[in-house]
Amino acid sequence: MEKFIELAKKRGSCRNFTDKPVDKELLLSCVEAASMAPSACNSQPWKFTIVMDAAKRKELAGLAQDAGFNQWAEKAQAFIVVSEDAHPNVMPAVAERYGEKRFAEGDVGMAEAYLLLQADELGLGTCVIGTFVDAKVKRLLGISEGDTVRAVIAVGYPAEPPRPKKRRSVEEISRII
Numbered sequence: 001m002e003k004f005i006e007l008a009k010k011r012g013s014c015r016n017f018t019d020k021p022v023d024k025e026l027l028l029s030c031v032e033a034a035s036m037a038p039s040a041c042n043s044q045p046w047k048f049t050i051v052m053d054a055a056k057r058k059e060l061a062g063l064a065q066d067a068g069f070n071q072w073a074e075k076a077q078a079f080i081v082v083s084e085d086a087h088p089n090v091m092p093a094v095a096e097r098y099g100e101k102r103f104a105e106g107d108v109g110m111a112e113a114y115l116l117l118q119a120d121e122l123g124l125g126t127c128v129i130g131t132f133v134d135a136k137v138k139r140l141l142g143i144s145e146g147d148t149v150r151a152v153i154a155v156g157y158p159a160e161p162p163r164p165k166k167r168r169s170v171e172e173i174s175r176i177i
């Protein structure tokens with residue numbers, strides 16, 4: 001197994017996929033990795049809709065182009081749609097005092113990160129898509145009305161290597177006090 005920092009540096013968004021289908025077991029393995037993420041009071045406020053069906057994929061790729069870009073999504077061999085529960089199961093005392101912190105949004109983001117890195121480990125390319133209309137994706141995939149769709153993640157075998165990473169330096173983003 002490679003060192004985590006190497007995996008994190010290597011993984012990059014993939015926007016060009018081959019025609020090779022992705023095995024269901026690999027997609028489930030990505031979801032399993034996501035489920036290992038931490039969450040407030042272990043509330044696990046996430047759900048994953050794995051979209052393999054060709055007709056549904058085509059429709060979803062269309063919805064992912066809502067802002068007029070992401071045409072490449074049509075080549076994704078699968079999507080994993082990540083949604084956040086309407087009512088996360090946080091301890092009542094925590095919910096009452098800190099409810100406005102909306103822990104669930106951060107929890108779901110961490111689960112997404114685990115999912116992306118597991119996909120990379122399995123040789124799969126991924127790209128998070130954020131430009132979609134929540135209600136349309138929910139209607140297409142039968143996701144509960146009250147839940148929030150946080151990400152549509154395109155998955156497939158990469159047809160090209162990821163672009164070089166562009167990141168702010170550690171010095172710029174951190175301070176030691």
Ligand SMILES: Cc1cc2nc3c(=O)[nH]c(=O)nc-3n(C[C@H](O)[C@H](O)[C@H](O)COP(=O)(O)O)c2cc1C
Pocket residue numbers: 011012013015070127128129130131151162163165
């Ligand atoms: C919430 C979110 C929404 C994103 N939406 C899109 C998108 O709609 N289209 C796209 O091509 N990339 C999208 N991305 C991918 C980012 O552009 C990408 O992660 C960023 O440029 C860093 O590059 P890297 O993933 O290769 O490290 C999104 C990423 C996140 C986390």
